[in-house]
Amino acid sequence: MRALICLLVASVAAAGSAAEAQEVQRSERHDFRVVTLVRGLDHPWALAFLPDGAILVTERPGRLRLIRHGELDPRPIAGVPSVAALGQGGLLDLAPHPDFARNGMLYFTYAAAGEGGASTRVARARLDGHRLTDLQVLFDQQPKSSGGLHFGSRIRFLPDGTFIVVLGDRYQRDRAQDLGDHRGKSIRLTADGAVPPDNPFVGRDGARPEVYTLGNRNAQGLAIHPATGQPWQHEHGPQGGDEINILRPGRNYGWPVITFGEEYGGGKIGRGTAAPGFEPPRHVWVPSIAPSGMSFYSGSAFPGWRGNLFVGALRDRMLVRVELDGERVVREERLLRGALGRIREVKEGPDGLVYVLTDAADGVLARLEP
């Protein structure tokens, strides 16, 4: 069932805010309205909710924006480092430190240029009013490579206080199986940027100790399961073969040895879809949906969606609702098809509503409401 019926198209400007109720949509478990909160965001990439109710949004060209009381502050946050805004690169994900209310620390990922090209970097800084201070680079993906493809990335804190960053292979697929290379990996670091001593490849000759998993192509989704604390990831396949995976330390997720995808224009990649020693994906999309952004839903505004996983999709401009039975994907429903645009990011808000960002030069922040 992919029935999604637009019942009503209306533009209702709420008093005192830019909110516009665009549509009422019917879906399997809930009817909902899509309310556009903010327009005019330049390729927004990630959003984060702050304890005081404000919302931060990254814009890929390199700006960090503040939304307070539903209004976009016209002044970008100062002090953002310079980013390599080329192709898929730029200012990407962000995550407040779990103790942000006390320490004000923000963690973010971005494409950075340097010797040999560009790669994904992780930095943290303190948000002090309208500026970032005490900027500190914690990780720089090595080696850098040319071109503007496959920077990943998402960053999330685990319950133990360390964080995981999912990366991309920088379109150098064979590097994804090389433990001496950060391309095509996820990494795990402490909040201060040190290598945790229990990382899976610490002490192994020729391996980079930050590596947490290998064989990952280009991941733009990461969410921590609210009950198990496990990191769930999704990644772009080539032509076909987008995947959902559960990241476990030291495991090999197969790229480019096993994949459900094929070369662009056709042609086999690797050995097939499964092989001993490689983790099979939990879910596969063929054809590709181009997933970006991922969030578990545990709120009370949509009781029928509790325990579901939401995945944004650039292709077909939709939001995918994924039903789970433990670690098994049992069903998906495709929402918002064409209603808003390419969905780059999805997050559950502290109010239990579902927030999305659209990837466009005039991108929006919108909210799903019952």
Ligand SMILES: [Ca+2]
């Ligand atoms: Ca895989």
